[in-house]
Amino acid sequence: MKKFRDLPTPCLVLDLERFESNLDKMSRFVTGRAVALRPHTKTHKCPQIARRQIARGAIGVCVATIAEAEVMVRNEIEGLLITAELVGQPKLSRFVDVLKRAPDTMLVVDSTEGVSELQHAVQRAGLQAAILIDLDIGQNRTGTKPGEPARALADAIAQSANLRLKGICAYAGHVAHASGFEARRQKSTDAISQALETRDLLRRAGHDVPILSVGSTGTYNIDSHIAGVTEIQAGSYVFMDVEYRQIGSATENIYADFSPALTVLATVIHRSQGKAIVDAGLKAFATDRPFGPEPLDVSGVKYEFAGDEHGRLIVENPSQPITLGDKLRFMLPHCDPNVNLYDRIHCIQGDDVVDVWSIMDRSGGYF
């Protein structure tokens, strides 16, 4: 059987034991609670992983793009929630195609123009679409404002013959990585209170609002205790990354509720006084955070970006000798955009490569 250290580097390596333990832990956490799990698959873009999440009780999956929706539907994954607005052609016609194959697919909307476009597209196909209102509870990104603007949007959806209002999607992306559990709890609770008030307003206006979809890996054990939240969208828990480890958990400085399961494997291609160079740089790691990857197999070395295909290890007090040709694993700085750099995930048990999963076509994706 192929050993992972014989893989061409750089490549993604998934430790199945840690990965499955992450899945199990989230599954156990949700089981028996009043909240469901609809994990976000923009983290992995991988049907094999979505299938494992559903097998462990997830009620469906979130996707961020129409291409992700297409990949999941093509792989018989059900219960899709598309969490970003689909505006204009050709996305709306692709949405209609998804809807034909997966009629329970839900889509967010945040403007009356959007409602109108969507109504026309869905009506033309003779279909019905389930809609969530995308609510801006502080991220300042997409989403309608809470209160009256949301109520007006709910009215517009209710007046659209081929759209059915199913609830509210309120993602607090600005809260997910807030440092310190108590600070995060306070911020998330404040943000979600706006969604609850809006939900109540919509109900008083006669709308049915069965779904309130919120949350992240950073707030899964906060939001799930808030009465009225019906589902959480955590995604990163399957892989984990340096960023999440820094935010602290309810009990520890390091957020260790879930284990770093996904790493980049790199080769030492140069070794000289005080430094080693690995073959993994700007094209191998997410670069959107002010910190880089962290070595998994060795301590006492620090990674610095050193170009498109190179990383520099400052070797200070290494816990093991570092020599030319060594294969080292690194925790991802930020898992979602890091996974997006690769086409494949190599699954390992111990040293053995036991499976290879495809990551979807990242930059388009067609049926």
Next chain:
Amino acid sequence: MKKFRDLPTPCLVLDLERFESNLDKMSRFVTGRAVALRPHTKTHKCPQIARRQIARGAIGVCVATIAEAEVMVRNEIEGLLITAELVGQPKLSRFVDVLKRAPDTMLVVDSTEGVSELQHAVQRAGLQAAILIDLDIGQNRTGTKPGEPARALADAIAQSANLRLKGICAYAGHVAHASGFEARRQKSTDAISQALETRDLLRRAGHDVPILSVGSTGTYNIDSHIAGVTEIQAGSYVFMDVEYRQIGSATENIYADFSPALTVLATVIHRSQGKAIVDAGLKAFATDRPFGPEPLDVSGVKYEFAGDEHGRLIVENPSQPITLGDKLRFMLPHCDPNVNLYDRIHCIQGDDVVDVWSIMDRSGGYF
């Protein structure tokens, strides 16, 4: 004919007129000079572009990885220089396969262990390999130190029956983006002087050193005037990016020797007071620089990253109205890692999509 504004977004759009003008300009610059062009294809990873560079007089192409070498060889591109060390299996066996199909392929090396590994691999296959010494002239990455360490390495290569020393590769990555033409000229000249001294040392030791390969898009018109430089490796000039435009040219504050030809097309998916949200974020743009993309089609707006799939446009004084569904083009922050995020380049003439080129498999690439 398909219009580029109907493409699914985000996607890469290449303005062929600008692109070909960039190719022509570099070709005219090199013609008749004592220096040749071996452009770096890590920028584009695209055989169609390599072929156009060679058709305009390039003597071959540089590649940064064995996977890029494989793609180029598979597409009959000749004159390869692999500019990063290949260490350990499976890369060396893949190199031998490349060498079988393209015997003129050159590879860099920077250590005696590397020479020894390479000699064994090439000998076992009954082949000969042309080698350049990778020289560290200040980037503090890979490369042997100038002077005696380089001479010792040259001796080791000369003593290897299946390796032939062809010269020196001295990439000054730390100089390529130095701001201000005069400062850049001074720094590049200083760096390359180390390579020239080492070349002279090797010659005095009896080694043949026909090739001195240096340079970048930032220094093409500096290094090509330095006696002894035989070829330059510029890559980014084909596409250009925000980073290069900031460094200034010999005559202007904006480096406009080459035109921004490659852009990301995005859709406005949300519009509200003072802001617009586009569907292109951390997964659509290179994020390794402290600045983001810049709008090509509109001024008076500023882009901010707003998540994996979102960018926020701060709309202050827009040169045209920005409305829901608008398609906008953005100059890439840093072209090489930005291209690496996509599978395809859509080529346009005016508004028409006239061709689609594939970017190679980014995370491995096999024959």
